[in-house]
Amino acid sequence: MTWAWLSLLLAAAPIIALWLRSPPPRAVRVSSLLLARALARANARRARPPLAALVELALVLGALGLCAVALARHAGADASALRLLRVEGGPSSAPEIVGDLSLVDLQVELGLVQRADGQVAVEAALQRPDELMATGATTTASSPAGAPPSAWDPVQAALHEERALAALRAQCAAAPGTPWAAVDPTAAAMLRAASCLQASGAAPRDAPPLRLSARRTDALGALELAVSGSTEDPPTLRLDEGPTLPVPLSAAGASAVGWAQLRWDQAAPAVIHLEGGGSDAAALPAPPPRRVRVGLWTTAPAGALARALRAHPAVELELLGPGAPAPAAVELALLAAAPPVPLPPNIAVIAALGVDPAPISATWAPMAPTTPRVQPRLGAPHALTRFTTAVAEEGALIDGLDGGTLRALRLPAGASALWTGPGGPTLGVWDEAGQTRVALGLDPERAVRAGQLPVLHLLANLVELAGGAPPVARLSPTRAGWFSPPSGGAASLLPPSSEAAPAPLLWAAAAALTLQAALRRALRSRGRP
Amino acid sequence: MTERGRWARLWGRLWGRSGKVAPGGRPAQGTPALGAPPRPDLNLLPVVQSLRVCAPGFALGQGQGERRGPGAGAGLEFAEHRPYQPGDDLRHLDPHAYLRLQQLLVRTFHADRDQELVIALDLSGSMDAGQPRKLDHGASVALGLAAAALNGRDTLDLRLVTATPTRPVLGRDRSALGPLVAALSAARPGGEATVASALAGRRRRADRAVLISDVLLEDAPLLDALRALRAAGERPLLVHVLAPEDLDPGREGLLPDGENELIDAESGERLRAGVDRRLREAWAAEARAWLDRVERSCQLIGVQRVCTGTRTPLPAFFSSTLRRAGLLQ
Numbered sequence: 001m002t003w004a005w006l007s008l009l010l011a012a013a014p015i016i017a018l019w020l021r022s023p024p025p026r027a028v029r030v031s032s033l034l035l036a037r038a039l040a041r042a043n044a045r046r047a048r049p050p051l052a053a054l055v056e057l058a059l060v061l062g063a064l065g066l067c068a069v070a071l072a073r074h075a076g077a078d079a080s081a082l083r084l085l086r087v088e089g090g091p092s093s094a095p096e097i098v099g100d101l102s103l104v105d106l107q108v109e110l111g112l113v114q115r116a117d118g119q120v121a122v123e124a125a126l127q128r129p130d131e132l133m134a135t136g137a138t139t140t141a142s143s144p145a146g147a148p149p150s151a152w153d154p155v156q157a158a159l160h161e162e163r164a165l166a167a168l169r170a171q172c173a174a175a176p177g178t179p180w181a182a183v184d185p186t187a188a189a190m191l192r193a194a195s196c197l198q199a200s201g202a203a204p205r206d207a208p209p210l211r212l213s214a215r216r217t218d219a220l221g222a223l224e225l226a227v228s229g230s231t232e233d234p235p236t237l238r239l240d241e242g243p244t245l246p247v248p249l250s251a252a253g254a255s256a257v258g259w260a261q262l263r264w265d266q267a268a269p270a271v272i273h274l275e276g277g278g279s280d281a282a283a284l285p286a287p288p289p290r291r292v293r294v295g296l297w298t299t300a301p302a303g304a305l306a307r308a309l310r311a312h313p314a315v316e317l318e319l320l321g322p323g324a325p326a327p328a329a330v331e332l333a334l335l336a337a338a339p340p341v342p343l344p345p346n347i348a349v350i351a352a353l354g355v356d357p358a359p360i361s362a363t364w365a366p367m368a369p370t371t372p373r374v375q376p377r378l379g380a381p382h383a384l385t386r387f388t389t390a391v392a393e394e395g396a397l398i399d400g401l402d403g404g405t406l407r408a409l410r411l412p413a414g415a416s417a418l419w420t421g422p423g424g425p426t427l428g429v430w431d432e433a434g435q436t437r438v439a440l441g442l443d444p445e446r447a448v449r450a451g452q453l454p455v456l457h458l459l460a461n462l463v464e465l466a467g468g469a470p471p472v473a474r475l476s477p478t479r480a481g482w483f484s485p486p487s488g489g490a491a492s493l494l495p496p497s498s499e500a501a502p503a504p505l506l507w508a509a510a511a512a513l514t515l516q517a518a519l520r521r522a523l524r525s526r527g528r529p
Numbered sequence: 530m531t532e533r534g535r536w537a538r539l540w541g542r543l544w545g546r547s548g549k550v551a552p553g554g555r556p557a558q559g560t561p562a563l564g565a566p567p568r569p570d571l572n573l574l575p576v577v578q579s580l581r582v583c584a585p586g587f588a589l590g591q592g593q594g595e596r597r598g599p600g601a602g603a604g605l606e607f608a609e610h611r612p613y614q615p616g617d618d619l620r621h622l623d624p625h626a627y628l629r630l631q632q633l634l635v636r637t638f639h640a641d642r643d644q645e646l647v648i649a650l651d652l653s654g655s656m657d658a659g660q661p662r663k664l665d666h667g668a669s670v671a672l673g674l675a676a677a678a679l680n681g682r683d684t685l686d687l688r689l690v691t692a693t694p695t696r697p698v699l700g701r702d703r704s705a706l707g708p709l710v711a712a713l714s715a716a717r718p719g720g721e722a723t724v725a726s727a728l729a730g731r732r733r734r735a736d737r738a739v740l741i742s743d744v745l746l747e748d749a750p751l752l753d754a755l756r757a758l759r760a761a762g763e764r765p766l767l768v769h770v771l772a773p774e775d776l777d778p779g780r781e782g783l784l785p786d787g788e789n790e791l792i793d794a795e796s797g798e799r800l801r802a803g804v805d806r807r808l809r810e811a812w813a814a815e816a817r818a819w820l821d822r823v824e825r826s827c828q829l830i831g832v833q834r835v836c837t838g839t840r841t842p843l844p845a846f847f848s849s850t851l852r853r854a855g856l857l858q
Contacts, residue, residue, distance in 0.1 A: 025788040025801055031655040031663070031775050032745035033793040035815045036800050039808070 007506045014510070059516035066509035227258040234258065291316045292467040295330035295347075297323075297337045304448040305336060305353075308459065315463055332466030335359070336445065349436045349466040354443035357409060361432055362439045365408035367423035379418045384429055384438065384461045407441035427458070436465065564657065566714050567650075567668035574706070576844045577673045581681040583858040584644050584736040584764065590684055591733070592701070594643025602640020610634040643701065644736035645684040647763070648674055649727055650713075651742035651770075652691045654795035657718040659772030659839050666839040667741040667770045668713050672706075673847050674739055677857055679703045686735060687712070690727040690742070692720030697730075721746075721795050724754035737856065738763040743770045744823050745795075755832045766856055767827060767834040776816040779809030 030036070227235050227247050235258065237245045247258040293316045296306060301319045309317045318327060322338035326347065333339070333350040339359045343350060352360050378385065408424030411417060415430030426441040440458070447455035588596030593603075601608055610623060613633035626634040650671045656664040671687065678685045679702055687698040687709060698705065698712045724740060738758045744751060744767070758765035778784040784804045791800045802808065827834040835854050837846050851857045 025790040026785065027790045027792055028783060029658065029792045029794055030778070030783070031658040031743060031772065031794050033791060033796075033798055033800050034745055035775075035812055035819060036791050036802060038815050038819075039802075039811055 014514070056516050056519050059512045059519070063509040063512035063516070066512065067506065225260045227260075228256065231256045292331050292463050293318065293327075293329050294332045294334060294463065294466070295320055295326055296334045297321070297339055298334075298445075299337045300445060303445050305334075305445045305459075308448045308456065309334075309463075312460065312463060314467065332462060334462070345433060345435070347435060349438065349462060351438035351440065351462055353440045354445070357439040360437045360439060361412045362415070362428065362437075363410045364441075365410050365424045367408050369405035369407045370422060379420060379425075380416060382416060382418050382429065383465055384427075384458060385418050405443070409439050409441050411439065438462065564717065564719055566716050567652070567662075567664045567718065569665065569668040569672040569710065569713055570843060571672070571710070573669055573673045573843055573847070574676050577677045577847055577857075578680060580677040580847060580852075580857045582644070582646050582674070582678045582683055582737060582856060585855070588642040588644035589734065589736050590643035590645050592643045592684065594641055594682055596642050596644045596681075596683075598640035598642030600640055601637040602642070604639040604641035606639045606641075608637045608639045610636055643682060643684055645686060645733075646674065646678040647686040647688065647728070647731070647735040647738045649688045649690050649724055649738070649740045649742075651722065651724075651740070651746075652689050652716055652718040653722045653742075653746065654719045654793075655743055655745040656770070658794045659774055661839050663743050663770045663772050663839055664718050666837065666841075666843075667743075667768070669843055670741050670768055670770070670837065670846070671739075672709065672713070673843065674851075674856075675700075675709055676703070676706060677847075679705055683736075685709075686731065688727045689713075689716050690722045690724055691716060691718070692722050694726065719795075723750050725750060725757070728754065728758075734761045735763050738765040739768060739856070740765060741768040741770060743772070743775070745775070752826055752830060755827070756830050759831050765832050766854065767832055769823065769834055769836045770839065771836055772839045776820075777809070777813045779804075779806070779812070784809060784812070 234246050234249050247260045249256050249258040291314055295318045297320045309315050326340050326344040331348050333347045335352045335355055350360055406421050409428055411425055411428040415428045417425035417428050419427035429438045444455050587599040613635050617635050621635045623634050623636050648671050675685050685700045689695045698709045755765055774783045786805055789802050789804050835850055
């Protein structure tokens with residue numbers, strides 16, 4: 001938003017100055033206008049070149065149109081400084097990172113800290129981009145090739161989220177097997193890039209003899225694993241420094257395939273390595289591809305919360321005004337404003353986000369609200385708090401929200417307090433009337449705007465919880481086709497290029513207006529009275 | 530200086546807007562302000578001292594003068610003898626003719642009349658332009674003609690063609706020069722005026738009528754007025770006062786290149802024009818065509834026309850141009 005307006009101001013300032021600076025007509029007192037009028041009539045009789053007037057008009061209208069389109073399209077778009085980094089001297093499948101320069105410490109943590117066991121934690125994190133988003137602030141890792149910090153050189157810089165995503169799109173199309181990571185303070189970039197990263201990271205460039213694919217079958221940790229390749233012995237899977245699991249082969253030889261299913265605590269890092277016969281590793285796939293219909297009751301339809309949800313690949317967002325009746329097919333109700341009365345009973349999950357939770361049977365605690373620069377205590381592990389623990393271990397869970405407040409809740413009996421602040425529970429979940437109800441004592445609008453990762457993951461977990469993550473049917477492993485990038489490539493998951501950045505549109509508008517001013521000046525100098 | 534005035538001056542300095550109207554070119558030293566009364570050149574009076582206004586034919590004045598009037602009268606110049614008729618003045622009987630011819634003959638004389646000159650000086654806004662002003666030049670011409678007329682003891686009737694009616698200046702001798710100059714000094718140029726209204730109210734026709742104007746008026750009323758003077762036998766003469774800026778504004782530096790807002794000196798009407806070399810050339814060509822149209826119209830009506838530029842030396846104009854035109858002798 002700020003960059004869009006700054007671009008507009010930068011584009012408009014020289015035009016306004018040019019128009020203002022254009023010399024005013026010099027007033028000349030003449031004896032009579034008899035001769036001037038005769039000249040004007042003579043010039044009027046001559047066919048005035050309509051092309052010049054039409055071009056002038058078209059330039060002005062075009063410039064106005066460009067400005068209007070740019071402002072309308074990106075009125076709510078966040079801008080950020082993104083940079084594409086590359087490791088020099090690394091292997092061919094060296095990861096590349098799209099990072100935010102403002103998060104220097106995050107990039108240092110990701111790429112420059114040597115871990116004792118030599119495990120390429122960056123690579124592991126890259127294979128789980130959703131985990132990367134959650135643990136990026138605290139992950140200690142080294143670059144795959146042990147490259148020093150100076151080896152991370154920027155190869156492409158962009159000033160806008162769309163440009164960085166365009167660069168990412170091009171890279172995904174060129175090398176679909178290369179793992180990727182994207183870190184960005186804006187929720188939209190994170191969520192969009194994650195969908196691309198997960199799809200592209202599942203297909204390694206150099207396929208090992210045994211290929212491992214993994215997919216998550218529900219939101220509670222069910223994993224489906226498949227092995228294909230050329231082997232005679234059953235391979236073994238190792239779940240991220242954890243236990244090993246043999247994979248029985250349904251067929252051996254050159255076209256060996258195997259299949260296994262397990263459940264895994266997803267609060268911990270989960271990278272699945274294939275041992276024996278190959279060294280492949282797989283990342284957890286993206287959240288359930290089924291789109292969840294989310295109804296957001298809010299007074300800020302262009303706010304950060306709405307934009308983040310709109311950018312989520314599995315969300316089919318419907319914006320609703322305060323008190324608006326709920327559509328029939330909504331599965332997740334997010335109450336950031338006054339909810340509908342009564343609450344519709346067919347919604348699976350209802351979450352009161354920073355608003356009075358009284359409609360969902362909770363109340364505010366009598367304690368005065370406090371600033372969110374606190375470290376809430378974490379409650380029992382829950383699907384809603386996935387990916388938030390690692391962040392919480394490092395520092396404040398919610399930190400540095402301008403003007404934001406954290407309020408305590410008085411939860412109904414049987415509710416689970418997931419986050420507990422100084423005055424009491426600040427995030428609670430309970431079941432009531434066949435619905436899962438969630439109350440958050442924090443304004444998520446400010447949190448999402450500030451890029452607070454726990455809140456972002458809370459939203460993603462809410463979406464996944466409302467989606468149900470139903471177990472999928474058992475699949476027959478084949479050698480190809482598992483979790484490979486979609487037919488259109490990973491780039492197809494990114495927004496189309498029609499959502500161009502506002503800066504080119506504004507600069508085009510500025511160019512059009514400048515041309516129009518130059519044309520007008522030229523026509524003046526030709527002496528048309 | 531007030532706060533507002535200071536800001537206005539700062540704004541004008543920043544953006545090059547002075548807020549003043551250029552009076553056409555760079556003002557010369559001693560140029561009177563716009564709207565100032567005409568300033569006739571009094572140094573012209575000794576030059577025209579020996580000149581007289583001449584009019585072909587008999588003088589039509591009512592008073593006794595030095596011009597031959599129509600028919601017989603009480604003049605000093607012998608005309609003819611005619612037979613005595615009862616009632617004739619016996620003092621006009623010629624005794625010498627009776628002694629020689631034994632007939633009663635009466636001597637008759639030519640009538641000595643004065644002639645009347647009416648001068649109409651255009652004081653419209655268009656005359657209040659030029660460097661020097663056409664108004665000052667026209668007033669000097671009017672003063673010179675008036676002085677010439679008064680030198681010959683002719684009747685002078687000076688009419689000021691202004692937007693507001695003014696009293697005419699009448700006189701028969703040089704004592705009228707003072708009121709004439711005073712009237713000129715009190716006149717206020719500006720606005721649109723008609724010649725017909727200025728010449729209205731006269732009780733008899735004049736021997737000569739002189740119209741001093743730049744003819745930057747609407748054609749029809751001016752031509753109607755000239756046509757009426759011609760029909761009345763007043764032998765009108767049009768003294769066409771021309772300023773070089775009107776004919777070739779580019780050469781005079783009146784219209785610089787760029788966007789100009791032309792302001793009509795008479796009506797205040799504004800017209801924006803982008804000025805360049807081609808426009809100035811077109812302006813000059815249009816000015817030549819306009820002069821041709823005026824000349825053709827005068828010929829068609831039968832009005833004599835003489836041109837004078839604001840930078841033309843007035844002594845030469847009086848001693849040469851107006852004498853060749855038959856107005857002075």
